[in-house]
Each structure stands twice: as structure tokens, then as C-alpha cells.
Amino acid sequence: MFFASDNSGPAHPSVMNRVVAANTGHQMAYGNDTIMDEVRTRIREVFEAPEAAVYLVATGTAANVLALACYVQPWQTIYCSKVAHIEVDECNAPEFYSGGAKLKLIDTDNKMMPDALEAAIQGTPRGDVHSAQPGAVSITQVTERGSVHSLEELRNLTAVAKRHDLPVHLDGARFANAMVALGCSAADMSWKSGVDVVSFGGTKNGCMGVEAVVFFDPAKAWEFELRRKRGAHLFSKHRFLSAQMAGYLEDDTFIQIARQANENATYLAAGLKAAGATFLHEPQANMLFVSFPRRVHRTLAAAGARYERHGGMEGPDDTLISSRLVCDWSIGRDQIDTFLSHFQVP
Amino acid sequence: MFFASDNSGPAHPSVMNRVVAANTGHQMAYGNDTIMDEVRTRIREVFEAPEAAVYLVATGTAANVLALACYVQPWQTIYCSKVAHIEVDECNAPEFYSGGAKLKLIDTDNKMMPDALEAAIQGTPRGDVHSAQPGAVSITQVTERGSVHSLEELRNLTAVAKRHDLPVHLDGARFANAMVALGCSAADMSWKSGVDVVSFGGTKNGCMGVEAVVFFDPAKAWEFELRRKRGAHLFSKHRFLSAQMAGYLEDDTFIQIARQANENATYLAAGLKAAGATFLHEPQANMLFVSFPRRVHRTLAAAGARYERHGGMEGPDDTLISSRLVCDWSIGRDQIDTFLSHFQVP
Amino acid sequence: MFFASDNSGPAHPSVMNRVVAANTGHQMAYGNDTIMDEVRTRIREVFEAPEAAVYLVATGTAANVLALACYVQPWQTIYCSKVAHIEVDECNAPEFYSGGAKLKLIDTDNKMMPDALEAAIQGTPRGDVHSAQPGAVSITQVTERGSVHSLEELRNLTAVAKRHDLPVHLDGARFANAMVALGCSAADMSWKSGVDVVSFGGTKNGCMGVEAVVFFDPAKAWEFELRRKRGAHLFSKHRFLSAQMAGYLEDDTFIQIARQANENATYLAAGLKAAGATFLHEPQANMLFVSFPRRVHRTLAAAGARYERHGGMEGPDDTLISSRLVCDWSIGRDQIDTFLSHFQVP
Amino acid sequence: MFFASDNSGPAHPSVMNRVVAANTGHQMAYGNDTIMDEVRTRIREVFEAPEAAVYLVATGTAANVLALACYVQPWQTIYCSKVAHIEVDECNAPEFYSGGAKLKLIDTDNKMMPDALEAAIQGTPRGDVHSAQPGAVSITQVTERGSVHSLEELRNLTAVAKRHDLPVHLDGARFANAMVALGCSAADMSWKSGVDVVSFGGTKNGCMGVEAVVFFDPAKAWEFELRRKRGAHLFSKHRFLSAQMAGYLEDDTFIQIARQANENATYLAAGLKAAGATFLHEPQANMLFVSFPRRVHRTLAAAGARYERHGGMEGPDDTLISSRLVCDWSIGRDQIDTFLSHFQVP
Structure with a gap:
């Protein structure tokens, strides 16, 4: 009777089987394995985003903070809900990876509301050198309170961000659970709703430890690769990340x-x-x-x-x-x- | 005919089997799994260090830079060889994790020589606020050029460090290969030779992706835990790191x-x-x-x-x-x- | 009719005259000038703190963030009011200098209330590696809204901090204005009320650009000196900072x-x-x-x-x-x- | 008989007189003073650069590290001589301000040689994610050993940088001394020789504490302003920096x-x-x-x-x-x- 967390259960057999199957012969290291080619192709299909830049890391926090760091300068802010994982459960990792950016908390016990987001952005005066500058918006889907933003709710939030020229990150540690709840596609719940970069969770949903970071604009690709390496998150035996994700995606597992x-x-x-x-x-x-x-x-x-x-x-x-x-x-x-x-x- | 790197081969069956065996039922997350208890006990045995603080991370760079960050302030230096992995192959991760410490390079194409280390330490004048201050010494064993320091050579290096009150880190990405080459024990090659903290490699030697950080002085334990989490290197499904290391250590595999x-x-x-x-x-x-x-x-x-x-x-x-x-x-x-x-x- | 800020007026003649008088002959650089000896002695007298470590910097933000950085680790929090200068007007300098610590905002439009501080500290669970850890408390006196904490109010706040073993910083950009308002001594309003380190403002109160950082526990002295230099805030022609402060303190100017x-x-x-x-x-x-x-x-x-x-x-x-x-x-x-x-x- | 440093002498009367003259009435704070308008115009004249972005800070280290941080990413390198002030005398401030960039030292006891610079750049393989990436080149003029690069020598160095698409910073703590030695113009010794940003020293040459940062490409202006504020280097009573520089530039003082x-x-x-x-x-x-x-x-x-x-x-x-x-x-x-x-x- 273990209801403490979805990170306490075992990996799904489809995932584990691919890992075991991958354990043969030599493979190029550091993400140049052939399984990663399959993963990249499959994620682009799933997200209907043929140009997307796709990377794997082993923890959800790594996915979130590396993705955000590509969009936020150290003198800027990240707008997120007061209960967001990046605020509450990452021990200042967003501040660390962004070089000291500030999280601006939207006061809510669950979903971020568009009006509150609008007010928060207006409260960080752009062009005033004394104030941290607006940086990016981070939304969690499924929220930390088990709720799921409707596509309309998502679009209303990203519309506020876009009005202020701010990029949008989606913390999708439970991305698939939200897709199932909404009955929508991965594209619907991401770029079609105005999201620029997704942390696409695997770990909590039956993997051992793997998350994909999906950039719909590949312009950030090289910066991400350098940030991942510098953050010590580039796996040498990367095939074992790839294999988990390959098993996870295969046949819509x-x-x-x-x-x-x-x-x-x-x-x-x-x-x-x-x-x-x-x-x-x-x-x-x-x-x-x-x-x-x-x-x-x-x-x-x-x-x-x-x-x-x-x-x-x-x-x-x-x-x-x-x-x-x-x-x-x-x-x-x-x-x-x-x-x-x-x-x-x- | 794959001689490109020891990180391109498969995991050893003893390691993979333990991973598969671990994939059953629920386990406490974040390092509180029961397999980690076994690993901690076993590493303390292997190192003959019953008080050692023992942690697992997934990459060698993470092990190195998290260990070093616990010993080096941002205004200090890390002494290492010009060809050290931390200098050449970690994309400024040591600087990132230490908050901007400086690597002071000892000019050598292989092993660091005690005289050169002594000169380098004397070249960073302690007590002069303009100069970065002496911080820690990092030695690689097996070196990046395939050589192995004898125990005497290790002790001569750590003696220089101790004379200047500097802690010593050992980058042991190939720790076991060096043990075999020297025919010595893990304790001989670490704390008995004056080493304070070891990156004890698993990945290059038959694991999927796991390294232990072993602090012989447990005073750094809590700081390490916070740094690991903040660095996004704390695994939720930590049992899969533990299981690799358990298989790796079992029966001296x-x-x-x-x-x-x-x-x-x-x-x-x-x-x-x-x-x-x-x-x-x-x-x-x-x-x-x-x-x-x-x-x-x-x-x-x-x-x-x-x-x-x-x-x-x-x-x-x-x-x-x-x-x-x-x-x-x-x-x-x-x-x-x-x-x-x-x-x-x- | 200039009421925009107290940083827009001229320096007081007593201050400027000392600067002009100091402009003769050679002086040791970097804080080793003889005027600094006078300043150190005088500040220790003013604060009735013969052991205090005393340093000068040129901006209020530098004083605040260098002082705080000596007390807060990157994985910790700084508790301050929602309207604190360090939150609103320093463009993420506290995050920068602390290596990414998080400001935890006490919801108030003016003074921080002890109950709210207590709740905020309890909301950052000590010992939980996922959460930023409690670091330090920063109080502004005069507040950013022109109010002055009574000595009792100060003591009530620092008592909360002490109960949780947290150090207390006082942002005293308008320290002298508060002293006059309360009719109390500098010691009353600082260490006698439980404050560990003060940013003692000069700039807004008639200097050109000088603030003292006063540590009542000199154990932080050397770390501060290194942080000041590393932050590029150590003046070579330091006599011109010293002279301002000397003129400012002379005869209780x-x-x-x-x-x-x-x-x-x-x-x-x-x-x-x-x-x-x-x-x-x-x-x-x-x-x-x-x-x-x-x-x-x-x-x-x-x-x-x-x-x-x-x-x-x-x-x-x-x-x-x-x-x-x-x-x-x-x-x-x-x-x-x-x-x-x-x-x-x- | 004080030959210890040019930062130990008094300010020149022309500089001090302007400071005293500036001490009247109210002025807009934070660089919006009218004297700064005069300074900006005059520096653009001196450098024959009507579009240049011009800023003042109080220390040479601040000028160097803020300028460099605008051009170098945390995962990149700064090429400088082994005896450069930024390496030897700034207590890791370049690493701090750049977010952990690495200084790559050119082995020389005085001037950097073009061939050695070329070799160093080639030694940091662009496009290899394991290696820090090439970032910027920093040249000191007058060198830390009292030598002056000829204009041809400067151009030879910047040509190497340009060939690799790297920006060039000039640490001109003794810029005017070099101009006098070469009998050339400020433009000759900066943008006409391929320099992108200059730390134009005042402090060592008769000011109290002021340095100008001159960007020949104003695209970096806003980033610099934010970095300066975040670094706590934006003066509120900025008129006193402006006045020093105004007196310094007036009549070619x-x-x-x-x-x-x-x-x-x-x-x-x-x-x-x-x-x-x-x-x-x-x-x-x-x-x-x-x-x-x-x-x-x-x-x-x-x-x-x-x-x-x-x-x-x-x-x-x-x-x-x-x-x-x-x-x-x-x-x-x-x-x-x-x-x-x-x-x-x-």
C-alpha cells in the first residue's frame, strides 16, 4: 500500500526490457548512440515537431533547470506558482543553474491564474535597472496539487506570457498523466498551446530515471548541450537513458x-x-x-x-x-x- | 574493435542483473532505499573506513565537481595537472559547482610532480587578498595518460598538500584499474595515502552510470547532500544507482x-x-x-x-x-x- | 524642490572637506591607509564594539549583499519583507553574491511581523534536502516605507531568528535617521538588539558614496575581505572612502x-x-x-x-x-x- | 619616495576641483546626472566613436570583469597572459562575474605573442562539448611588466582573435600612459586596432576612483547596465564619478x-x-x-x-x-x- 509517490514504484517492464536489450556491444558515448536517433525521431513524431531539439537527462530537476537556464538571464525572473516544484522542491537548483535568477511566485495553492500572472509581470518593471527583469514563465502540468489545466487554461496563461514576449516552460513531470486526463495530443498540450520548451517526464511514469527536454525552437540546442555537460548531466553510457525512453515511447507505452x-x-x-x-x-x-x-x-x-x-x-x-x-x-x-x-x- | 573509450562498452552482467533484480515493488526514494544501506556498508568495508560518508551520483563529472565544491571556496584554487579531466573534459563544471574557483594547472603531460605542486601553491600567496587563495589538490588515478601513481608517489603529493593544510581529492574514474595495477587495497590508495575524498568510479569499469563519492571525514555529509540536490543529481528512483553499485561491489566484481x-x-x-x-x-x-x-x-x-x-x-x-x-x-x-x-x- | 531621493543631494561640507584634506601625499592602498585606522576606531566607539570588524564599500547594495553572502549558503534562504530593498531594488545582486540563495518574502507592506517571520522559517523545513534551508534574516531600519522599528520590535524579530539559530542582518541605509527617530545609541539598535551585521549607511545621509559593514563577530573578517575583492569592491585609493566616513563620524556629524x-x-x-x-x-x-x-x-x-x-x-x-x-x-x-x-x- | 604603485598617490587637482565643484544642489541619481552627459560626449570624441556606449565604475577590476562578462559565456574561456591582472590580481572576480568562465593563460612573462594565442585558441576545440569553448581575448596595455604593445603588435593579436570570431577586451588601467608612449590616439589604440571594449583607466592616472568602460558596439549597453547594477557597482550619487572623469578629460588632462x-x-x-x-x-x-x-x-x-x-x-x-x-x-x-x-x- 505505497501511495507516497510515483517515484517509488518499479520501472515498467517495457522500459526495463529495452534497457536490458541495449546492454550489448559497444555504442558511441555521450548521446551519439543509435538508440538516441530512434528516440529523437519518435519524440518529434509524438510532438508533431519535426524540427524540435530533443535531449535526455536523468532527473526532473535537471530537465527543468537546464531548460529554464537557456531562457532566463541571471538578472531576470521566472514566474511560477507558489507551490511549483521548481520553487518548493529543488533546493535552489533554478537559482544555481540560471546564475541567480529570481523566482517570482504567483500566489495560488494550485493553478496559476492569468490575471495573477499578468499582475506579477507588471510588477517587475521592464527597463528599470534596479528591478530584476521579466524572464520566463513556468507552468506545471499536472500541477503539484493533482489538477490538470485545460487546453484553454494553458492558452490563456501562455497568451499573457506572449503579450510580454516571455518564453514559456512546461514542467511536465507528469505530462502523460495530463494527456490522458485531457484526451489530447502532446502537440496540443505543448507548442499548439504556446509552450516553448517542455520537460517531458519519464521517471514518475514508469522509467528508471529519464526525462526529455524538448525545444520547439532548435536555436537553443547547442547552448543546452553545453549547459548539460557543464552541469555534469551528460551521460557517457547514454544508451541507457536512450533505451529507457525508447521503451517508454514504443507503442505508446x-x-x-x-x-x-x-x-x-x-x-x-x-x-x-x-x-x-x-x-x-x-x-x-x-x-x-x-x-x-x-x-x-x-x-x-x-x-x-x-x-x-x-x-x-x-x-x-x-x-x-x-x-x-x-x-x-x-x-x-x-x-x-x-x-x-x-x-x-x- | 572498439578502443575509443571504456565508456562505450556494455554493463557487466553482475551489475545489470542486480538492476533487474531491484525492479520489484516499492522502495523509498532519494537514497533511502534499502539497497543503499547495503552499498554504504560495503563501501565502508572496501575502504576500511567505518565512518565514511558515502553517496552515489550518475556521472564522473558530478562526482568530481560535487566533491571538490565541498572543499573549495569560490575565491580559492584547485591544483591539478594540465591534462586533468576536471580541466580538459568537464566544460567548466568545476568552476560552475565551486562558484567560480580557479584551476591552477601544474605543467605536466601526465603525473603531477611534488615539486611542481609545491611551487604552484607557493605561487598563490596565502593571505594576499588580491590573489585567489589555495583551496584543494586534485589527483587523478589512473592518470589521463594511463599511468598509475605508486603509493609513494601519492603520499609525496599529499604530503605537499598537507604541509599547506590543503585537502586532497582523488579522481578515481579508473580507481579499480589502479588498484589492480598496484596490487593494493582501496584504503592504501586513499586515506592511508592522505586522500580526503574519492570519486570512486563505476561507469567506466562495467556499470551503466554510477560513481560513489566517499568522504573519509563525514563532516561534509550534509553539505554534500544539499549540493547534490541543488545540482539536480539526487535520483528519485535511487535504487537503480544503488543496485548498480551493489552488483559492482559484490564478490569484488x-x-x-x-x-x-x-x-x-x-x-x-x-x-x-x-x-x-x-x-x-x-x-x-x-x-x-x-x-x-x-x-x-x-x-x-x-x-x-x-x-x-x-x-x-x-x-x-x-x-x-x-x-x-x-x-x-x-x-x-x-x-x-x-x-x-x-x-x-x- | 527635489524630494525624489536622499541620494540626489550633495555631500555635506564636513564630508567633502575631509576628502579634500585627504588628497595629499602618498598613502598605502587597499584599505591600509591611516585614515581607515581612525575610522575603524571611531566606528567601534560609536557601536561600543571594540572587537567589531569594520569595512567600507561605496554602495549600499554592495554593503548589503557582501554582508549577507558571508552568512548565507547558496542552498539557503534570506528572509526579508516583500518590500525590502534587497528584493525590490538590487536587480538580483543578493542572489548573485550569495551564489543563488533564495529570498523568502514576508508578506507586508512595511515592517516585518514576528509571527509572519516565524511562519516563513517554519515553511522552509530544516533538514529536508529538497527545500532551500533557512539562512539569515534581513531587516531594514528605517524601513522602505519610512517607518522605524522600535527597539522592542527589533528584539522581537531577532528573537525569532535566534530561536532558529539564524543570523540577523540590518540594512541600515538610513541607520542614522532611525537612531535620531528613536533617540537611541548605535549599539542599542544593533548588537544589543540581536543584530549580527549592519550595513551602516553614509551615502544617503550626506556622503558621496560610502557605507560601512560592521560585523560584531570578527570571525567573518577574512571571508569578507576576499568577497569584497572578488566582487571588485576593494578600492585602491581607499583613503577617499575612509575620508568620507571620517568626516561623517567626526563630532557626530x-x-x-x-x-x-x-x-x-x-x-x-x-x-x-x-x-x-x-x-x-x-x-x-x-x-x-x-x-x-x-x-x-x-x-x-x-x-x-x-x-x-x-x-x-x-x-x-x-x-x-x-x-x-x-x-x-x-x-x-x-x-x-x-x-x-x-x-x-x- | 613612494614607488610602490600609481594607486597610492593623490588625485590630480583638475580632478579634485571638478568633484568639489559638482557638490552643489540636487542631481538625478544612478548615472542620469548632467555631468555624465558631458563625459559621454567627451569620451566619444576622444575615441572618435560617436556611437560608443560609455559607462563609469569605481574600480579597475569592476571595469574589466563587467566588460568581459558581457562577451563571455560561463562555459567559455578568456585568453590572457599568465601575468595578466585579471588572472593574478583580481581574486577570481572574472570567474565570479562571468558565471565560471575559465581563464586560459598564454605562457609569457610580459606581452602575449600572436602564435601563442593562436595555439591556445586551437587548444580549446570549438564544437566539442567536453571542452570549454573559446570566448574572448583580453590584452593589457600598458602590460603588467611596463611594456607597451606597438599598434602593429596590437593588430597582430586582434587579427588572431578575429580569425576565430572572438571579441577583444583591452585592460587599459594605464591606457593614457600607453597613448603617450606610442604618441597615438585613443582610437588608434582601440577600435582602429581591432579592440571591441576598453577598460579606460582613471584611478591609477590621477583620479580618486573611476574607470570608464567603452563599448564600440552599443549592442551590449543594456546588458552592461543590468550587470553593473547586479554587481552593486551602480553609484547612486553618480555625479561624483562623472565629475572625476570630466576633470580628467577636460583639456586633455x-x-x-x-x-x-x-x-x-x-x-x-x-x-x-x-x-x-x-x-x-x-x-x-x-x-x-x-x-x-x-x-x-x-x-x-x-x-x-x-x-x-x-x-x-x-x-x-x-x-x-x-x-x-x-x-x-x-x-x-x-x-x-x-x-x-x-x-x-x-
Whole structure:
């Protein structure tokens, strides 16, 4: 009963099998392996972007901060939500990689709102040398609270950015989960909606550790390659990154894995709703934000369930405690059923 | 016939098998996996250092620059040889991670000499605010030219560093190859010889992509953890780094792999010597630096041999051209024999 | 009628005279001038801190960011108010000098409140490697809105910091103005209230361009010297910084200048209140934040008055527009009277 | 008898008088003062460059590193001589401001030679992601050893840079001294010789602390302004930088001051030669590198002479010790004569 994170589960067999298959003979190092050629072609197909520059790194933070650093000068700002991964969970990596750019936080507990973005950009006066200058906008899809921007919402946000000539980065650590939720294409959710560069996640969705960075304008390609190497993120035995991504993309495996994760979450959410749990955000992909009484937490913990939680085990029985439950593809229905069997909110 | 680099071969089966075996069920993320506990214990055994702080990253450059950044302030210097990997092959990653420290190059084409190190340290006047201040010493073992410092040579170098109160980093991308060459223990070649922190290589010696950073003084542990995360080098599905290293260390596999690579190189070197090739450096581990006439290069290239080379294919037949030939564990004797069969220096 | 800033007025004669007097013969460069010895002694007296480390730089931003960089690691945070100069007016210099530390903004339009500071520190979970770690607290006195923390308010803030083992920086660009407002000593307003390092402003209070950085714990001295040089802020002809500060401190000139500025502001505020202006913050030192109708702005502009203003000259006559009026020591009563004569809020 | 440095003397009266004259009334801050308009116009005249972007900072290091940072990416290199001020005397400021670029040192004890520059550039392979990439060339005129590149020598160096599409920076801390030595114009010694950006020194040549950065291509202007502010080098009371530079440029005062300094050095050199001193470099501007026996040093020190020296006062009488003697404009003939009267090399 492991709902702590989608980065705690195993790699999907389709991914692992490609890795094992790749482990034969010699290959050119540093991204010049033949599997990477296949990956590049396939990502361009998936994104309907034949000119895109495509690179692989091993962590989501690396994908985000290397992509952003290509678009933001050290004296500029990155606009993101107050709960964005790049603000909350990357230990100043965006500041490090950008040479000291400033994150301007949009006050929200979930999605960034266009009006708030507009106000934030206007609050960093362009042309005033005392103020950090507007740099780029970063949007997370699926959000850190399990919500999914509709295509219209995405376009409304990127329209604000474009009006101010700002590039847009999409943190797509759960890109496939969002695609499945929206039933749209990768192109719809990226360049067709005004996104300039995507962190296309693999790790949380069934890979071992691989993310693609996809630049729709290949002008940034060489700078990215130098930044990746300088950041110590260029793999010598790159074939093992390529192989993961190849397995992930083959036969739309990434869609299947995400669908399985989302369906697990939907099933879990239905059970929790039926049992009376309160949802802080309406789940749309594979993450649930729910609160329930402390005594239920105690029961679940005793039964071996694992998940993130705000609030301790000690205290009054009925205090509502909020939790985050994440379903990856590998969590079985049996485990969800067991979890629900321990869940009673009277 | 792939002699281009030891980072172009496949992972060793013992390593890959552990990775596959690790791919089951859920594991705590970010280095809290149970396999990492095994790895930590095993590395402390191997290094006879029960207090050592042990971390894994995926690239050799990450190991080097994160380790060095823990010991060097931005206004200090790193002393290293002119041909050091950190100077030549890391695209300013040491400068990036250290916040702008300066590499002070010791003029040598191979090993750093103690007198030259002494002179370089004296040339950065401690206490003079105009000059970058002495920071740390970095030694590569096996050197970038295929040589191996004897334990005495190591101790002579670290003695200079200690006399100036400078910490010592060992770039051990080919640590096991050097151990095999010297027939010494990991402890002999590290803390017993005055080394403070080691980049203990796995990637070039049969792993997919994993290096350990071993601090003999655990005081740097927390700083390293923060630097690793901030550098975007903390893996969420860390079990896949741990599993590689576990397979690598189990039953001294890392020694066996290195021995195989070194023996391949010895066999190749003997054949080349017999055929009249000129050695620029006496090979001691798994790298050969040899020069031979351009027409031999042409023959070898036509036969499909791959290796690094200074000098083009076009030009007079008899011009001597220098090359680097690296043997990994997986290169077969048959391939070496084929290579040698094409090699004729009249 | 120049109320745009206290950095637009001339240097005080006591300051300029010392500069001219210093312009004779040779002096040791880089802070080894004999006038600096006098300055060091005098600042230690003024702050009742015989062990303090004392340095001079030429800009307030340099003082702030060099002081902070000595206390904050790149993976840490600086807690400051949302309107702090270091956040709003220094173009990412704090991020630059700290190597990418993050400013955590306390939501306030003026003073930082202890509860909000406490909440912000608790919101950066110490020991969680994903989150930036708590670093230092920076307080501005006089605040950017013209208010002055009482000694009790200062102590309440530093108590929060101390409870979390965080050092405290005081941005005292208008330190003397605050001392005059509180009628307290420099020691009262700094180390006796829990402050670890002060940017002691000279430029805005009658100098040409000089600020002192005063560390009450001299352990940071050598690091500061290296950071100052590396930041290109170490003056060769340092005597001209020393001389300004010597003239500023002699016979408590800095107090006299600040008193004159504050009295000018009090006089102006009284006139504006009498004329019906609305004060956004109660003025306590030498800055006024007032709003009045657009047509009054038009009249004042036509008469040649200069000051900062939010809102344009075009628009309905009666819209209230907010402005900042700053008095330096040199603004004459006649200019204030002329300004007030143009000011009519019916 | 102060020959330690040209940064130890007083400001020239023409400079100081303008500073005093500027100290009246209010002026717009941050470089918007009216005196800066005059300075900009005058520098464009002096350099015959009507489009040049012109900025002032207070230290030579700031001028150098801010100028270079506009031309060099963090993953690139700066080519300079092994004895360059930016390498030896700026405590890693170039690395700091460039975000970690690497200085590639040309091996020379004085001027950089075109062939050596060519070899160094070829040694940083463009397009190889492992290697730092070629960035910019920095030349010092007057060199740190008191020599002056002829215009032909300058052009030969910049031709190498241009052949590789690299921009050229000139560290002109002693620009005027070199102009006087060559009898050429500022334009001759800068853009007409292929220089892209100049650090035009004032401090060492009779100012209090001011240097101009002159970009012949104004495309870098806005970036420079942001970098200057972010570096904390934008003066609020900028008029005091402007006034120094205005006085320096008025009536070619800068030429007169430099001529006086050079003539002092010529007079001193003649006396030393007559007395049998050995010159390590032929003096061409205002610095002398001479060696003479230790007992002469003792006599001079006893008489109160100050200068830089390699080698201690204790030891055999006749050991030759090398020294640097610098003449500024203010050193009187009487002081030189006194110095020479103590100088006897038998």
C-alpha cells in the first residue's frame, strides 16, 4: 500500500526490457548512440515537431533547470506558482543553474491564474535597472496539487506570457498523466498551446530515471548541450537513458502507463468519496489530496499504508489531517481495496 | 574493435542483473532505499573506513565537481595537472559547482610532480587578498595518460598538500584499474595515502552510470547532500544507482572487471610493441598511448577499428600519428587479435 | 524642490572637506591607509564594539549583499519583507553574491511581523534536502516605507531568528535617521538588539558614496575581505572612502545630518497634513508616503517639484495618486515652503 | 619616495576641483546626472566613436570583469597572459562575474605573442562539448611588466582573435600612459586596432576612483547596465564619478598626467641605468622592473623608499633582488633624486 509517490514504484517492464536489450556491444558515448536517433525521431513524431531539439537527462530537476537556464538571464525572473516544484522542491537548483535568477511566485495553492500572472509581470518593471527583469514563465502540468489545466487554461496563461514576449516552460513531470486526463495530443498540450520548451517526464511514469527536454525552437540546442555537460548531466553510457525512453515511447507505452496510474487514482478516489473523505482538490490525474480524521490515519499506518501527510499521529482522534496519495501504474487494485477496507470515516 | 573509450562498452552482467533484480515493488526514494544501506556498508568495508560518508551520483563529472565544491571556496584554487579531466573534459563544471574557483594547472603531460605542486601553491600567496587563495589538490588515478601513481608517489603529493593544510581529492574514474595495477587495497590508495575524498568510479569499469563519492571525514555529509540536490543529481528512483553499485561491489566484481580490462590492455600492448609501435607513455592500466604511421591508421580504420587519434587520415603515409587505445572488460581477445593482424609497422 | 531621493543631494561640507584634506601625499592602498585606522576606531566607539570588524564599500547594495553572502549558503534562504530593498531594488545582486540563495518574502507592506517571520522559517523545513534551508534574516531600519522599528520590535524579530539559530542582518541605509527617530545609541539598535551585521549607511545621509559593514563577530573578517575583492569592491585609493566616513563620524556629524533630514521631513509632513494630504504610513524619519489628487500633482510638477509617484499625469483630476517624498539634509525650508504653497487639497 | 604603485598617490587637482565643484544642489541619481552627459560626449570624441556606449565604475577590476562578462559565456574561456591582472590580481572576480568562465593563460612573462594565442585558441576545440569553448581575448596595455604593445603588435593579436570570431577586451588601467608612449590616439589604440571594449583607466592616472568602460558596439549597453547594477557597482550619487572623469578629460588632462608620470619614470630609469641597475624589461611607460643587490635595497629602505620587491632584506649582500618601481604624476624630481642618491651599484 505505497501511495507516497510515483517515484517509488518499479520501472515498467517495457522500459526495463529495452534497457536490458541495449546492454550489448559497444555504442558511441555521450548521446551519439543509435538508440538516441530512434528516440529523437519518435519524440518529434509524438510532438508533431519535426524540427524540435530533443535531449535526455536523468532527473526532473535537471530537465527543468537546464531548460529554464537557456531562457532566463541571471538578472531576470521566472514566474511560477507558489507551490511549483521548481520553487518548493529543488533546493535552489533554478537559482544555481540560471546564475541567480529570481523566482517570482504567483500566489495560488494550485493553478496559476492569468490575471495573477499578468499582475506579477507588471510588477517587475521592464527597463528599470534596479528591478530584476521579466524572464520566463513556468507552468506545471499536472500541477503539484493533482489538477490538470485545460487546453484553454494553458492558452490563456501562455497568451499573457506572449503579450510580454516571455518564453514559456512546461514542467511536465507528469505530462502523460495530463494527456490522458485531457484526451489530447502532446502537440496540443505543448507548442499548439504556446509552450516553448517542455520537460517531458519519464521517471514518475514508469522509467528508471529519464526525462526529455524538448525545444520547439532548435536555436537553443547547442547552448543546452553545453549547459548539460557543464552541469555534469551528460551521460557517457547514454544508451541507457536512450533505451529507457525508447521503451517508454514504443507503442505508446507512456500513454498506457499513465492511463493505468490515472485509473488507479480514479478507483481510489471513488472509494474514498464513498467512505466520506474530504477532497481538497478534485483529482484529475494520479494524485489525491484528501483529509480525514487522525484515527483513520492511525489505522492505515498500522496496516502498513504509506503516504505523505500534514500533521502528526499524536492528538485528538477526530482532527482532520490532510494527506497526499499518489498512484503509480504498479499499485494493484488489491492494494487499493485493502487500503479502502481500513478506511472508515463515520 | 572498439578502443575509443571504456565508456562505450556494455554493463557487466553482475551489475545489470542486480538492476533487474531491484525492479520489484516499492522502495523509498532519494537514497533511502534499502539497497543503499547495503552499498554504504560495503563501501565502508572496501575502504576500511567505518565512518565514511558515502553517496552515489550518475556521472564522473558530478562526482568530481560535487566533491571538490565541498572543499573549495569560490575565491580559492584547485591544483591539478594540465591534462586533468576536471580541466580538459568537464566544460567548466568545476568552476560552475565551486562558484567560480580557479584551476591552477601544474605543467605536466601526465603525473603531477611534488615539486611542481609545491611551487604552484607557493605561487598563490596565502593571505594576499588580491590573489585567489589555495583551496584543494586534485589527483587523478589512473592518470589521463594511463599511468598509475605508486603509493609513494601519492603520499609525496599529499604530503605537499598537507604541509599547506590543503585537502586532497582523488579522481578515481579508473580507481579499480589502479588498484589492480598496484596490487593494493582501496584504503592504501586513499586515506592511508592522505586522500580526503574519492570519486570512486563505476561507469567506466562495467556499470551503466554510477560513481560513489566517499568522504573519509563525514563532516561534509550534509553539505554534500544539499549540493547534490541543488545540482539536480539526487535520483528519485535511487535504487537503480544503488543496485548498480551493489552488483559492482559484490564478490569484488569491480576488481575482476578491472583486472580483465587491464589484462586486455597488457595483451594489446605486447602485440603492438612486437609490431614496432612507439609508446608515448608506458601503459600501466587499461589505456595505451601509442603512435604509428598514418598508413597503419588508414588500414585499421578501413577494418573498422575505433579509437581516438591526433591527426587526420589525409597526408603523407609515414607521418607518425598519436592515438589513444582503451580496453574495457568486454573487448574480446579475438577483437584484439584482429586489430593486431591489421597492424604492421615496417 | 527635489524630494525624489536622499541620494540626489550633495555631500555635506564636513564630508567633502575631509576628502579634500585627504588628497595629499602618498598613502598605502587597499584599505591600509591611516585614515581607515581612525575610522575603524571611531566606528567601534560609536557601536561600543571594540572587537567589531569594520569595512567600507561605496554602495549600499554592495554593503548589503557582501554582508549577507558571508552568512548565507547558496542552498539557503534570506528572509526579508516583500518590500525590502534587497528584493525590490538590487536587480538580483543578493542572489548573485550569495551564489543563488533564495529570498523568502514576508508578506507586508512595511515592517516585518514576528509571527509572519516565524511562519516563513517554519515553511522552509530544516533538514529536508529538497527545500532551500533557512539562512539569515534581513531587516531594514528605517524601513522602505519610512517607518522605524522600535527597539522592542527589533528584539522581537531577532528573537525569532535566534530561536532558529539564524543570523540577523540590518540594512541600515538610513541607520542614522532611525537612531535620531528613536533617540537611541548605535549599539542599542544593533548588537544589543540581536543584530549580527549592519550595513551602516553614509551615502544617503550626506556622503558621496560610502557605507560601512560592521560585523560584531570578527570571525567573518577574512571571508569578507576576499568577497569584497572578488566582487571588485576593494578600492585602491581607499583613503577617499575612509575620508568620507571620517568626516561623517567626526563630532557626530552623521547624527546632525540625519536630524536635519528628519526635521525637514517633520516640517513637510506637518504642512501636508494641514493641507489635507492622506498619509499611507505615518512618517517617522525622512520619508513621506502620501496620496493626493492628480491635479495637485500637476500643479507641483509644473512648479518644478520632483518626487516618485505611482500613477500618470493624465486622467481625472480628483483621482488620488500615491507618492514618496524624501527629505535630505540639504533641502531648504524655503523649498519646502514653496512646495507647500503649491499644495491645495480642497 | 613612494614607488610602490600609481594607486597610492593623490588625485590630480583638475580632478579634485571638478568633484568639489559638482557638490552643489540636487542631481538625478544612478548615472542620469548632467555631468555624465558631458563625459559621454567627451569620451566619444576622444575615441572618435560617436556611437560608443560609455559607462563609469569605481574600480579597475569592476571595469574589466563587467566588460568581459558581457562577451563571455560561463562555459567559455578568456585568453590572457599568465601575468595578466585579471588572472593574478583580481581574486577570481572574472570567474565570479562571468558565471565560471575559465581563464586560459598564454605562457609569457610580459606581452602575449600572436602564435601563442593562436595555439591556445586551437587548444580549446570549438564544437566539442567536453571542452570549454573559446570566448574572448583580453590584452593589457600598458602590460603588467611596463611594456607597451606597438599598434602593429596590437593588430597582430586582434587579427588572431578575429580569425576565430572572438571579441577583444583591452585592460587599459594605464591606457593614457600607453597613448603617450606610442604618441597615438585613443582610437588608434582601440577600435582602429581591432579592440571591441576598453577598460579606460582613471584611478591609477590621477583620479580618486573611476574607470570608464567603452563599448564600440552599443549592442551590449543594456546588458552592461543590468550587470553593473547586479554587481552593486551602480553609484547612486553618480555625479561624483562623472565629475572625476570630466576633470580628467577636460583639456586633455589625462594626457598631461600620463606624460608627467612617464617622464618621471624615464628620468628615474636613466639614473638607475647610469648607476648600473639591471633592467628585466625595458621600461616604456611609468613602471620599471629592475634588479639590484640586496645591500642597495637595505640602504633605500633605511632612507624610507617604498616599492615592491621579490626577496627579503636578510641574506647575502650581493644577491640580486628584483623590484618594481612605479612613478605616478605626483612623485617629485626631488624625491627621485634623493632615491638615486642612495643608489650605488659598484
